[in-house]
Amino acid sequence: MGNDPGEEKREKIFSATLKLIAEKGFHGTAMSKVAREAGVSAGIIYHYFENKDELIIELYKELKRQMADSLVRNFDQTQPLTAQVRYICGECFRYHLKHPRQALFFQQFATSPYYTTRIEKEMRCHFGVISETFERGMQEMIIKDLPGPVIETLLIDVASSLAKKHAVGLVELTDALVDRVMDALWEAIRN
Amino acid sequence: MGNDPGEEKREKIFSATLKLIAEKGFHGTAMSKVAREAGVSAGIIYHYFENKDELIIELYKELKRQMADSLVRNFDQTQPLTAQVRYICGECFRYHLKHPRQALFFQQFATSPYYTTRIEKEMRCHFGVISETFERGMQEMIIKDLPGPVIETLLIDVASSLAKKHAVGLVELTDALVDRVMDALWEAIRN
């Protein structure tokens, strides 16, 4: 896979940034530490990113894209809506449990000044299939007619919040517990 | 109300700290900025608190106490258990919507190195009535037997996530919508 070597370096910087931010938070993550963790010099980060803020926002977009891909990849639109919602919910949990650093990062990002409507709307396109499915579910009165961001909160934010608590040891998310939480969320959403 | 003037200053420092931490996070909140926001000199903070860490921990304890008070204030133990549990759920959800800064602060604190079992056990006493009610609710099968942190996520993290989205304009939280979300969450929690 003769990848662009610059792309490789970008990824190294991304993954070092993700690791440190998950551990120490935004302001606890120094650019010099990112450089050390990525095995590059401090200056080179500014060759690939304008500054620290842009690095963090670009990382968020990249991770959001990856998550959306993962949710949509095996999504089956021929299934009944109940199954579709459960699937999305389940994938969400599994994804965040499998990538605890991303869960920690997402939580921090969502409660930071970086989080804006502009960025969130920019990311909407990656979740097209999913939101369309929910809209149809609402029209057919199968699920409650709640605004998209509310549904997102109930599925995605709950998953990342719980995954974060799992990552720091506040709760143990067994498969059985995840199933029960998904059941509970379905009760919340369905009509 | 001839309050201790030192207590007034403490409160000023607390509210400045809360505001800045909710906006910028722990590391993004400089002591000098806290001082400016509180309208005091930088040095005086160290007269009331040993250092930044102690300030943050004391703020957490104070806010936790305030929240517990607010939940218990109009709590009516003569009501049927279902009404009691619902009442607490509703108050909790509304409290965090009403105090988004506290919600953001709690979220940050809970997943930071500041958060320890020791502090949490110290705070238990303020939630006596509340946790007893939840326990009885679970025993009598009124609500689902889910771990505390999961219930907390459904009430508190959902509330603060929605409050944030409301703040950036991603969704408009009308009273009617809040009621509907609260109903939905009750469906998730109840048995």
Added chain:
DNA sequence: CTATTTTGAATGAACGTTCAATCCAAGGAG
């Protein structure tokens, strides 16, 4: 007067960012 509260300049460490200097791969010339 004494005792307590308050100030804000001073301190050294750590931060984000810059940039002159170097490295290195690729290619043409001899």
Added chain:
DNA sequence: CTCCTTGGATTGAACGTTCATTCAAAATAG
């Protein structure tokens, strides 16, 4: 094959700023 040129990639020391914290001195209270 060797030498020279070229331009982007990379380095790390250096810069100015900001940080948490301290403390002698000033203000205030009793």
